[in-house]
Amino acid sequence: MTDAGLATEKLPADPAEVAPERDLMSKFDALIAERQALIDTGVTDPFAIVMERVTSPTEAVIAGRDTILLGTYNYMGMTFDPDVIAAGHAALDQFGSGTNGSRMLNGTFRDHIEVEDALRDFYGMTGAIVFSTGYMANLGMISTLAGKGEYVILDADSHASIYDGCKQGNAEIVRFRHNDVADLDKRLGRLPKEAGKLVILEGVYSMLGDIAPLAEMVAVAKKHGAMVLSDEAHSMGFFGPHGRGVYEDQGCDVDFVVGTFSKSVGTVGGFCVSNHPKFEAIRLACRPYIFTASLPPSVVATAAASIRKLMTADKKRAQLWDNARKLHGGLKALGFRLGTENPDSAIIAIILDDQEQAVTMWQALLDGGLYVNMARPPATPAGTFLLRCSLCAEHTPAQIDTVLAMFEASGRAVGVIG
Amino acid sequence: MTDRTEIFDTIAAQIEPFNKKGVTVTEATTFQGDLEWDSLTVMDFVAAIEDEFDILITMNMQAEIETVGQLADAVAKLKG
Numbered sequence: 001m002t003d004a005g006l007a008t009e010k011l012p013a014d015p016a017e018v019a020p021e022r023d024l025m026s027k028f029d030a031l032i033a034e035r036q037a038l039i040d041t042g043v044t045d046p047f048a049i050v051m052e053r054v055t056s057p058t059e060a061v062i063a064g065r066d067t068i069l070l071g072t073y074n075y076m077g078m079t080f081d082p083d084v085i086a087a088g089h090a091a092l093d094q095f096g097s098g099t100n101g102s103r104m105l106n107g108t109f110r111d112h113i114e115v116e117d118a119l120r121d122f123y124g125m126t127g128a129i130v131f132s133t134g135y136m137a138n139l140g141m142i143s144t145l146a147g148k149g150e151y152v153i154l155d156a157d158s159h160a161s162i163y164d165g166c167k168q169g170n171a172e173i174v175r176f177r178h179n180d181v182a183d184l185d186k187r188l189g190r191l192p193k194e195a196g197k198l199v200i201l202e203g204v205y206s207m208l209g210d211i212a213p214l215a216e217m218v219a220v221a222k223k224h225g226a227m228v229l230s231d232e233a234h235s236m237g238f239f240g241p242h243g244r245g246v247y248e249d250q251g252c253d254v255d256f257v258v259g260t261f262s263k264s265v266g267t268v269g270g271f272c273v274s275n276h277p278k279f280e281a282i283r284l285a286c287r288p289y290i291f292t293a294s295l296p297p298s299v300v301a302t303a304a305a306s307i308r309k310l311m312t313a314d315k316k317r318a319q320l321w322d323n324a325r326k327l328h329g330g331l332k333a334l335g336f337r338l339g340t341e342n343p344d345s346a347i348i349a350i351i352l353d354d355q356e357q358a359v360t361m362w363q364a365l366l367d368g369g370l371y372v373n374m375a376r377p378p379a380t381p382a383g384t385f386l387l388r389c390s391l392c393a394e395h396t397p398a399q400i401d402t403v404l405a406m407f408e409a410s411g412r413a414v415g416v417i418g
Numbered sequence: 419m420t421d422r423t424e425i426f427d428t429i430a431a432q433i434e435p436f437n438k439k440g441v442t443v444t445e446a447t448t449f450q451g452d453l454e455w456d457s458l459t460v461m462d463f464v465a466a467i468e469d470e471f472d473i474l475i476t477m478n479m480q481a482e483i484e485t486v487g488q489l490a491d492a493v494a495k496l497k498g
Contacts, residue, residue, distance in 0.1 A: 156461060166477070173477040174476050190468075378457070
Protein backbone atom coordinates (compact mmCIF):
# COMPACT_ATOMS: atom_id res chain seq x y z
CA MET A 1 0.00 0.00 0.00
CA THR A 2 2.96 2.32 -0.03
CA ASP A 3 2.50 5.12 -2.53
CA ALA A 4 6.01 6.20 -3.42
CA GLY A 5 4.89 9.73 -4.11
CA LEU A 6 3.39 10.11 -0.68
CA ALA A 7 6.16 8.49 1.33
CA THR A 8 7.54 10.87 3.88
CA GLU A 9 11.02 11.89 2.94
CA LYS A 10 13.59 11.54 5.64
CA LEU A 11 15.32 14.89 5.79
CA PRO A 12 18.78 15.18 7.31
CA ALA A 13 18.58 16.83 10.70
CA ASP A 14 21.15 19.41 9.74
CA PRO A 15 21.12 19.90 5.96
CA ALA A 16 24.25 21.29 4.35
CA GLU A 17 23.88 24.90 3.34
CA VAL A 18 23.91 25.71 -0.35
CA ALA A 19 27.19 27.41 -1.13
CA PRO A 20 26.53 31.10 -1.96
CA GLU A 21 28.07 30.69 -5.40
CA ARG A 22 25.63 27.88 -6.18
CA ASP A 23 22.58 29.53 -4.61
CA LEU A 24 20.61 30.74 -7.58
CA MET A 25 19.04 33.43 -5.42
CA SER A 26 22.43 35.08 -4.70
CA LYS A 27 22.12 37.11 -7.87
CA PHE A 28 19.34 39.12 -6.21
CA ASP A 29 21.46 40.25 -3.23
CA ALA A 30 22.03 43.75 -4.63
CA LEU A 31 18.32 44.13 -5.39
CA ILE A 32 17.34 42.97 -1.89
CA ALA A 33 19.85 45.36 -0.30
CA GLU A 34 18.64 48.31 -2.38
CA ARG A 35 15.02 47.68 -1.44
CA GLN A 36 15.92 47.26 2.23
CA ALA A 37 17.87 50.53 2.21
CA LEU A 38 14.82 52.29 0.78
CA ILE A 39 12.45 50.80 3.37
CA ASP A 40 14.94 51.58 6.17
CA THR A 41 14.53 55.29 5.42
CA GLY A 42 11.03 54.87 6.83
CA VAL A 43 8.98 55.26 3.64
CA THR A 44 6.07 53.07 2.61
CA ASP A 45 7.28 50.45 0.12
CA PRO A 46 6.09 52.00 -3.16
CA PHE A 47 5.88 48.56 -4.76
CA ALA A 48 3.67 46.98 -2.10
CA ILE A 49 0.58 49.20 -2.06
CA VAL A 50 -2.67 47.44 -1.16
CA MET A 51 -6.08 48.81 -2.13
CA GLU A 52 -8.19 47.71 0.82
CA ARG A 53 -11.38 48.95 -0.80
CA VAL A 54 -12.07 50.52 -4.17
CA THR A 55 -15.07 52.81 -4.02
CA SER A 56 -15.13 54.29 -7.53
CA PRO A 57 -12.89 54.52 -10.63
CA THR A 58 -11.06 57.39 -8.90
CA GLU A 59 -11.12 56.52 -5.19
CA ALA A 60 -9.83 53.75 -2.94
CA VAL A 61 -8.91 53.10 0.66
CA ILE A 62 -5.17 52.58 1.16
CA ALA A 63 -3.78 51.95 4.67
CA GLY A 64 -7.15 52.94 6.10
CA ARG A 65 -7.15 56.32 4.32
CA ASP A 66 -9.50 57.60 1.59
CA THR A 67 -7.24 58.13 -1.40
CA ILE A 68 -7.71 59.74 -4.81
CA LEU A 69 -6.37 57.44 -7.53
CA LEU A 70 -4.25 59.32 -10.05
CA GLY A 71 -1.99 56.47 -11.08
CA THR A 72 -4.21 53.81 -12.60
CA TYR A 73 -4.85 53.32 -16.31
CA ASN A 74 -8.60 53.51 -15.85
CA TYR A 75 -8.72 56.28 -18.46
CA MET A 76 -12.39 55.98 -19.38
CA GLY A 77 -13.63 55.06 -15.91
CA MET A 78 -15.43 51.92 -17.11
CA THR A 79 -14.69 49.70 -14.08
CA PHE A 80 -17.89 50.60 -12.23
CA ASP A 81 -20.15 51.12 -15.25
CA PRO A 82 -23.49 49.45 -14.37
CA ASP A 83 -23.92 47.85 -17.82
CA VAL A 84 -20.38 46.47 -17.73
CA ILE A 85 -20.87 45.01 -14.26
CA ALA A 86 -24.25 43.53 -15.23
CA ALA A 87 -22.68 41.82 -18.26
CA GLY A 88 -20.04 40.30 -15.99
CA HIS A 89 -22.62 39.09 -13.47
CA ALA A 90 -24.73 37.46 -16.18
CA ALA A 91 -21.73 35.67 -17.70
CA LEU A 92 -20.61 34.39 -14.29
CA ASP A 93 -24.09 32.99 -13.70
CA GLN A 94 -24.46 31.44 -17.14
CA PHE A 95 -20.92 30.23 -17.91
CA GLY A 96 -19.22 29.84 -14.53
CA SER A 97 -16.01 31.30 -13.19
CA GLY A 98 -13.46 30.06 -15.72
CA THR A 99 -12.83 28.25 -19.00
CA ASN A 100 -10.22 25.69 -17.92
CA GLY A 101 -8.64 25.62 -21.33
CA SER A 102 -6.89 27.17 -24.30
CA ARG A 103 -8.76 29.20 -26.89
CA MET A 104 -7.67 26.55 -29.37
CA LEU A 105 -9.32 23.65 -27.52
CA ASN A 106 -12.17 24.01 -25.02
CA GLY A 107 -11.57 27.65 -24.00
CA THR A 108 -13.66 29.53 -26.55
CA PHE A 109 -17.08 30.48 -25.16
CA ARG A 110 -19.84 32.64 -26.64
CA ASP A 111 -18.42 35.86 -25.21
CA HIS A 112 -14.90 35.31 -26.58
CA ILE A 113 -16.55 35.47 -30.00
CA GLU A 114 -18.69 38.41 -28.90
CA VAL A 115 -15.71 40.46 -27.68
CA GLU A 116 -13.82 39.80 -30.93
CA ASP A 117 -16.92 40.99 -32.83
CA ALA A 118 -17.02 44.10 -30.65
CA LEU A 119 -13.35 44.78 -31.48
CA ARG A 120 -13.98 44.40 -35.24
CA ASP A 121 -16.81 46.90 -34.95
CA PHE A 122 -14.80 49.30 -32.78
CA TYR A 123 -11.78 49.34 -35.11
CA GLY A 124 -13.68 48.84 -38.38
CA MET A 125 -11.33 45.96 -39.21
CA THR A 126 -11.93 42.45 -40.50
CA GLY A 127 -9.78 40.53 -38.00
CA ALA A 128 -9.58 40.46 -34.20
CA ILE A 129 -7.77 38.01 -31.92
CA VAL A 130 -8.02 38.19 -28.13
CA PHE A 131 -5.11 37.19 -25.87
CA SER A 132 -5.09 36.63 -22.12
CA THR A 133 -3.17 39.89 -21.39
CA GLY A 134 -1.80 42.84 -23.33
CA TYR A 135 1.71 41.64 -22.51
CA MET A 136 0.93 38.33 -24.19
CA ALA A 137 -0.59 40.06 -27.21
CA ASN A 138 2.74 41.77 -27.89
CA LEU A 139 4.73 38.68 -26.99
CA GLY A 140 2.63 36.56 -29.32
CA MET A 141 2.25 38.92 -32.26
CA ILE A 142 5.90 39.98 -32.47
CA SER A 143 7.42 36.54 -31.99
CA THR A 144 5.00 34.98 -34.48
CA LEU A 145 5.02 37.67 -37.18
CA ALA A 146 8.78 38.06 -37.55
CA GLY A 147 10.73 34.85 -38.13
CA LYS A 148 14.33 33.84 -38.75
CA GLY A 149 16.09 36.04 -41.30
CA GLU A 150 13.47 38.76 -40.93
CA TYR A 151 13.81 42.02 -39.02
CA VAL A 152 12.00 43.74 -36.15
CA ILE A 153 12.72 47.46 -35.92
CA LEU A 154 11.65 48.97 -32.60
CA ASP A 155 11.78 52.30 -30.79
CA ALA A 156 14.44 52.34 -28.05
CA ASP A 157 11.82 53.39 -25.46
CA SER A 158 9.50 50.47 -26.27
CA HIS A 159 7.53 48.78 -23.50
CA ALA A 160 9.01 45.65 -21.88
CA SER A 161 6.40 43.45 -23.57
CA ILE A 162 7.73 44.55 -26.98
CA TYR A 163 11.34 43.83 -26.02
CA ASP A 164 10.27 40.46 -24.61
CA GLY A 165 8.35 39.66 -27.82
CA CYS A 166 11.60 40.28 -29.70
CA LYS A 167 13.53 37.98 -27.35
CA GLN A 168 10.96 35.24 -27.69
CA GLY A 169 11.18 35.21 -31.49
CA ASN A 170 13.95 34.38 -33.93
CA ALA A 171 14.12 37.61 -35.93
CA GLU A 172 17.03 40.06 -36.05
CA ILE A 173 16.34 43.04 -33.78
CA VAL A 174 17.23 46.63 -34.63
CA ARG A 175 16.55 49.66 -32.44
CA PHE A 176 16.13 53.28 -33.44
CA ARG A 177 16.26 56.41 -31.30
CA HIS A 178 13.02 57.27 -29.56
CA ASN A 179 10.53 59.00 -31.89
CA ASP A 180 13.35 59.86 -34.34
CA VAL A 181 11.94 59.61 -37.88
CA ALA A 182 15.31 60.24 -39.58
CA ASP A 183 17.00 57.55 -37.47
CA LEU A 184 14.28 55.04 -38.36
CA ASP A 185 14.71 55.90 -42.04
CA LYS A 186 18.50 55.50 -41.83
CA ARG A 187 18.32 52.14 -40.09
CA LEU A 188 15.68 50.74 -42.44
CA GLY A 189 17.86 51.87 -45.35
CA ARG A 190 20.77 49.75 -44.07
CA LEU A 191 18.73 46.54 -44.00
CA PRO A 192 18.62 44.05 -46.89
CA LYS A 193 15.89 45.17 -49.30
CA GLU A 194 14.41 41.73 -49.84
CA ALA A 195 14.05 40.75 -46.15
CA GLY A 196 10.67 40.93 -44.34
CA LYS A 197 10.51 43.79 -41.85
CA LEU A 198 8.19 44.68 -38.97
CA VAL A 199 8.35 48.20 -37.53
CA ILE A 200 6.88 48.44 -34.03
CA LEU A 201 5.61 51.76 -32.74
CA GLU A 202 3.54 52.90 -29.80
CA GLY A 203 0.87 55.60 -30.08
CA VAL A 204 1.54 56.89 -26.56
CA TYR A 205 4.76 56.10 -24.72
CA SER A 206 3.65 55.41 -21.19
CA MET A 207 6.55 56.73 -19.13
CA LEU A 208 6.49 60.38 -20.21
CA GLY A 209 3.10 60.35 -21.92
CA ASP A 210 4.56 61.59 -25.21
CA ILE A 211 3.02 60.56 -28.51
CA ALA A 212 4.72 59.19 -31.62
CA PRO A 213 4.88 61.02 -34.95
CA LEU A 214 3.08 57.99 -36.38
CA ALA A 215 2.06 59.53 -39.71
CA GLU A 216 5.68 60.28 -40.64
CA MET A 217 7.00 57.01 -39.24
CA VAL A 218 4.43 54.89 -41.03
CA ALA A 219 5.26 56.71 -44.30
CA VAL A 220 8.96 55.94 -43.79
CA ALA A 221 8.22 52.29 -42.96
CA LYS A 222 6.07 51.89 -46.09
CA LYS A 223 8.77 53.51 -48.21
CA HIS A 224 11.13 50.71 -47.16
CA GLY A 225 8.51 47.99 -47.66
CA ALA A 226 8.08 47.27 -43.95
CA MET A 227 4.85 46.27 -42.23
CA VAL A 228 3.80 48.28 -39.17
CA LEU A 229 2.42 47.24 -35.79
CA SER A 230 1.21 50.01 -33.49
CA ASP A 231 0.63 49.41 -29.80
CA GLU A 232 -2.31 51.65 -28.85
CA ALA A 233 -2.64 50.50 -25.22
CA HIS A 234 -2.58 54.05 -23.81
CA SER A 235 -4.75 55.74 -26.44
CA MET A 236 -7.81 53.52 -26.91
CA GLY A 237 -11.09 55.30 -26.36
CA PHE A 238 -9.94 58.91 -26.61
CA PHE A 239 -7.62 59.47 -29.61
CA GLY A 240 -9.15 59.86 -33.09
CA PRO A 241 -12.75 60.32 -34.24
CA HIS A 242 -13.71 56.77 -33.19
CA GLY A 243 -11.32 56.54 -30.25
CA ARG A 244 -9.19 53.95 -32.05
CA GLY A 245 -5.88 55.48 -31.11
CA VAL A 246 -3.09 57.80 -32.17
CA TYR A 247 -2.85 56.12 -35.59
CA GLU A 248 -6.46 57.13 -36.28
CA ASP A 249 -5.92 60.61 -34.86
CA GLN A 250 -3.00 61.13 -37.26
CA GLY A 251 -4.90 59.59 -40.16
CA CYS A 252 -2.53 56.73 -40.98
CA ASP A 253 -3.04 53.06 -41.80
CA VAL A 254 -1.12 50.41 -39.92
CA ASP A 255 -1.05 46.65 -40.58
CA PHE A 256 -1.61 45.55 -36.99
CA VAL A 257 -2.95 47.30 -33.90
CA VAL A 258 -2.24 45.80 -30.50
CA GLY A 259 -4.25 46.86 -27.49
CA THR A 260 -5.35 45.90 -24.02
CA PHE A 261 -8.51 45.51 -21.95
CA SER A 262 -6.68 46.54 -18.76
CA LYS A 263 -6.71 50.27 -19.40
CA SER A 264 -9.62 52.12 -21.05
CA VAL A 265 -11.73 48.94 -21.31
CA GLY A 266 -11.44 48.40 -17.56
CA THR A 267 -10.78 44.68 -17.14
CA VAL A 268 -7.88 42.45 -18.25
CA GLY A 269 -6.86 40.93 -21.57
CA GLY A 270 -5.07 41.87 -24.77
CA PHE A 271 -5.80 41.86 -28.46
CA CYS A 272 -4.61 42.44 -31.98
CA VAL A 273 -6.79 43.72 -34.84
CA SER A 274 -5.89 43.75 -38.52
CA ASN A 275 -7.32 43.88 -42.03
CA HIS A 276 -4.79 41.36 -43.33
CA PRO A 277 -6.67 38.63 -45.26
CA LYS A 278 -4.52 35.88 -43.69
CA PHE A 279 -4.74 37.26 -40.13
CA GLU A 280 -6.63 34.23 -38.74
CA ALA A 281 -3.52 32.07 -39.30
CA ILE A 282 -1.99 33.70 -36.20
CA ARG A 283 -4.33 31.56 -34.09
CA LEU A 284 -2.71 28.41 -35.48
CA ALA A 285 0.90 29.45 -35.00
CA CYS A 286 1.08 31.77 -32.01
CA ARG A 287 2.38 30.04 -28.88
CA PRO A 288 1.31 32.69 -26.30
CA TYR A 289 -2.20 32.35 -27.78
CA ILE A 290 -2.27 28.55 -27.83
CA PHE A 291 -0.43 27.43 -24.71
CA THR A 292 -2.32 29.35 -22.05
CA ALA A 293 -5.83 29.40 -20.65
CA SER A 294 -8.37 31.76 -22.21
CA LEU A 295 -9.90 34.65 -20.28
CA PRO A 296 -12.77 33.86 -17.87
CA PRO A 297 -16.28 34.34 -19.33
CA SER A 298 -17.08 37.26 -17.01
CA VAL A 299 -13.94 39.09 -18.17
CA VAL A 300 -14.72 38.83 -21.89
CA ALA A 301 -18.36 39.71 -21.24
CA THR A 302 -17.38 42.90 -19.35
CA ALA A 303 -14.85 43.73 -22.07
CA ALA A 304 -17.43 43.34 -24.84
CA ALA A 305 -19.97 45.53 -23.01
CA SER A 306 -17.33 48.16 -22.27
CA ILE A 307 -15.94 48.28 -25.84
CA ARG A 308 -19.44 48.77 -27.29
CA LYS A 309 -20.04 51.65 -24.88
CA LEU A 310 -16.66 53.21 -25.69
CA MET A 311 -17.74 53.53 -29.34
CA THR A 312 -20.09 56.36 -28.35
CA ALA A 313 -18.41 57.66 -25.18
CA ASP A 314 -17.97 61.18 -26.57
CA LYS A 315 -18.81 62.92 -23.31
CA LYS A 316 -16.29 60.87 -21.32
CA ARG A 317 -13.66 61.45 -23.98
CA ALA A 318 -14.18 65.23 -23.79
CA GLN A 319 -14.07 65.15 -19.97
CA LEU A 320 -10.83 63.15 -19.98
CA TRP A 321 -9.13 65.68 -22.25
CA ASP A 322 -10.47 68.56 -20.11
CA ASN A 323 -8.99 66.85 -17.06
CA ALA A 324 -5.62 66.31 -18.76
CA ARG A 325 -5.44 69.96 -19.81
CA LYS A 326 -6.42 71.18 -16.34
CA LEU A 327 -3.87 69.05 -14.49
CA HIS A 328 -1.07 69.68 -16.99
CA GLY A 329 -1.70 73.43 -16.99
CA GLY A 330 -1.93 73.52 -13.20
CA LEU A 331 1.29 71.57 -12.60
CA LYS A 332 3.15 73.63 -15.17
CA ALA A 333 1.97 76.87 -13.55
CA LEU A 334 3.24 75.58 -10.18
CA GLY A 335 6.69 75.23 -11.75
CA PHE A 336 7.03 71.44 -12.04
CA ARG A 337 9.17 70.02 -14.84
CA LEU A 338 6.89 67.80 -16.94
CA GLY A 339 7.53 65.00 -19.42
CA THR A 340 5.71 66.81 -22.23
CA GLU A 341 5.42 70.49 -23.14
CA ASN A 342 1.69 70.12 -23.80
CA PRO A 343 -1.05 67.80 -22.51
CA ASP A 344 -0.45 65.30 -25.33
CA SER A 345 -2.07 62.29 -23.63
CA ALA A 346 -3.79 61.22 -20.41
CA ILE A 347 -0.41 60.59 -18.78
CA ILE A 348 1.37 63.50 -17.15
CA ALA A 349 4.84 62.78 -15.78
CA ILE A 350 6.64 64.98 -13.28
CA ILE A 351 10.41 64.73 -13.70
CA LEU A 352 12.43 64.72 -10.48
CA ASP A 353 16.15 64.87 -9.74
CA ASP A 354 16.76 61.59 -7.98
CA GLN A 355 15.26 58.64 -6.16
CA GLU A 356 15.25 60.36 -2.78
CA GLN A 357 13.26 63.32 -4.07
CA ALA A 358 10.84 61.03 -5.90
CA VAL A 359 10.25 58.78 -2.90
CA THR A 360 9.89 61.63 -0.41
CA MET A 361 7.38 63.44 -2.56
CA TRP A 362 5.51 60.25 -3.42
CA GLN A 363 5.23 59.46 0.28
CA ALA A 364 4.00 62.97 1.14
CA LEU A 365 1.29 62.69 -1.51
CA LEU A 366 0.22 59.24 -0.33
CA ASP A 367 0.06 60.39 3.30
CA GLY A 368 -2.17 63.23 2.14
CA GLY A 369 -4.50 60.85 0.31
CA LEU A 370 -3.25 60.83 -3.29
CA TYR A 371 -1.87 57.85 -5.19
CA VAL A 372 0.39 58.43 -8.19
CA ASN A 373 2.88 56.06 -9.82
CA MET A 374 6.54 56.30 -9.01
CA ALA A 375 8.80 55.17 -11.83
CA ARG A 376 12.55 54.78 -11.91
CA PRO A 377 15.26 53.36 -14.16
CA PRO A 378 15.38 50.98 -15.96
CA ALA A 379 11.66 51.45 -16.74
CA THR A 380 12.13 55.17 -17.43
CA PRO A 381 13.93 56.80 -20.38
CA ALA A 382 17.32 58.47 -19.89
CA GLY A 383 17.61 57.36 -16.26
CA THR A 384 14.92 59.74 -14.99
CA PHE A 385 12.90 59.50 -11.77
CA LEU A 386 9.24 60.20 -12.33
CA LEU A 387 5.97 60.71 -10.54
CA ARG A 388 3.42 59.70 -13.13
CA CYS A 389 -0.17 60.85 -13.08
CA SER A 390 -2.76 59.20 -15.29
CA LEU A 391 -6.16 60.78 -15.57
CA CYS A 392 -9.63 59.31 -15.64
CA ALA A 393 -12.73 60.66 -17.36
CA GLU A 394 -14.43 60.32 -13.97
CA HIS A 395 -12.08 62.68 -12.14
CA THR A 396 -14.09 65.76 -11.24
CA PRO A 397 -12.75 69.32 -11.59
CA ALA A 398 -12.97 69.54 -7.78
CA GLN A 399 -10.75 66.45 -7.44
CA ILE A 400 -8.19 67.97 -9.81
CA ASP A 401 -8.19 71.15 -7.70
CA THR A 402 -7.56 69.03 -4.59
CA VAL A 403 -4.78 67.15 -6.41
CA LEU A 404 -3.09 70.40 -7.49
CA ALA A 405 -3.20 71.73 -3.91
CA MET A 406 -1.54 68.51 -2.69
CA PHE A 407 1.17 68.77 -5.34
CA GLU A 408 1.80 72.39 -4.42
CA ALA A 409 2.15 71.61 -0.70
CA SER A 410 4.35 68.53 -1.09
CA GLY A 411 6.41 70.09 -3.91
CA ARG A 412 7.28 73.04 -1.70
CA ALA A 413 7.91 70.86 1.36
CA VAL A 414 10.35 68.67 -0.55
CA GLY A 415 11.88 71.63 -2.38
CA VAL A 416 10.98 70.54 -5.90
CA ILE A 417 9.29 73.87 -6.58
CA GLY A 418 10.06 77.26 -5.09
CA MET B 419 45.83 43.50 -41.08
CA THR B 420 46.09 47.25 -41.61
CA ASP B 421 42.31 47.34 -42.16
CA ARG B 422 41.77 45.62 -38.83
CA THR B 423 44.19 48.03 -37.12
CA GLU B 424 42.43 51.00 -38.67
CA ILE B 425 39.06 49.70 -37.50
CA PHE B 426 40.39 49.21 -33.99
CA ASP B 427 41.86 52.71 -33.90
CA THR B 428 38.61 54.24 -35.17
CA ILE B 429 36.61 52.33 -32.54
CA ALA B 430 39.06 53.41 -29.82
CA ALA B 431 38.61 57.02 -30.91
CA GLN B 432 34.81 56.61 -30.81
CA ILE B 433 35.03 55.17 -27.28
CA GLU B 434 36.83 58.25 -25.91
CA PRO B 435 33.83 60.60 -25.55
CA PHE B 436 32.07 57.82 -23.57
CA ASN B 437 35.19 56.80 -21.60
CA LYS B 438 34.30 58.62 -18.36
CA LYS B 439 36.68 56.51 -16.26
CA GLY B 440 39.68 57.11 -18.51
CA VAL B 441 40.24 53.39 -19.05
CA THR B 442 43.13 52.43 -21.35
CA VAL B 443 41.45 50.76 -24.30
CA THR B 444 42.90 47.45 -25.50
CA GLU B 445 41.55 44.50 -27.49
CA ALA B 446 40.50 42.86 -24.21
CA THR B 447 38.71 45.87 -22.69
CA THR B 448 35.11 44.95 -21.89
CA PHE B 449 32.23 47.40 -22.30
CA GLN B 450 30.32 46.32 -19.24
CA GLY B 451 33.08 45.29 -16.84
CA ASP B 452 35.91 47.73 -17.66
CA LEU B 453 34.12 50.72 -19.15
CA GLU B 454 31.07 50.18 -16.90
CA TRP B 455 28.63 51.38 -19.54
CA ASP B 456 24.91 51.19 -18.92
CA SER B 457 22.43 50.23 -21.62
CA LEU B 458 21.81 53.86 -22.65
CA THR B 459 25.51 54.54 -23.18
CA VAL B 460 25.82 51.32 -25.16
CA MET B 461 22.98 52.42 -27.40
CA ASP B 462 24.53 55.83 -28.12
CA PHE B 463 27.92 54.27 -28.73
CA VAL B 464 26.56 51.58 -31.06
CA ALA B 465 24.74 54.29 -33.04
CA ALA B 466 28.01 56.21 -33.36
CA ILE B 467 29.86 53.10 -34.59
CA GLU B 468 27.07 52.28 -37.04
CA ASP B 469 27.19 55.80 -38.50
CA GLU B 470 30.98 55.81 -38.64
CA PHE B 471 31.19 52.59 -40.66
CA ASP B 472 27.75 52.80 -42.32
CA ILE B 473 26.79 49.38 -41.01
CA LEU B 474 24.04 48.00 -38.81
CA ILE B 475 24.77 45.98 -35.68
CA THR B 476 21.59 44.15 -34.63
CA MET B 477 20.79 43.62 -30.93
CA ASN B 478 21.33 39.90 -31.56
CA MET B 479 24.93 40.63 -32.60
CA GLN B 480 25.43 43.10 -29.77
CA ALA B 481 24.55 40.40 -27.26
CA GLU B 482 27.58 38.40 -28.43
CA ILE B 483 30.04 41.28 -28.26
CA GLU B 484 31.75 41.82 -24.90
CA THR B 485 35.18 43.24 -25.74
CA VAL B 486 36.53 45.99 -27.99
CA GLY B 487 38.42 43.33 -29.97
CA GLN B 488 35.22 41.39 -30.62
CA LEU B 489 33.56 44.59 -31.80
CA ALA B 490 36.46 45.29 -34.19
CA ASP B 491 36.10 41.74 -35.57
CA ALA B 492 32.35 42.20 -36.02
CA VAL B 493 32.81 45.55 -37.78
CA ALA B 494 35.47 44.04 -40.09
CA LYS B 495 33.07 41.22 -40.97
CA LEU B 496 30.11 43.56 -41.56
CA LYS B 497 32.20 45.86 -43.75
CA GLY B 498 33.60 42.96 -45.72
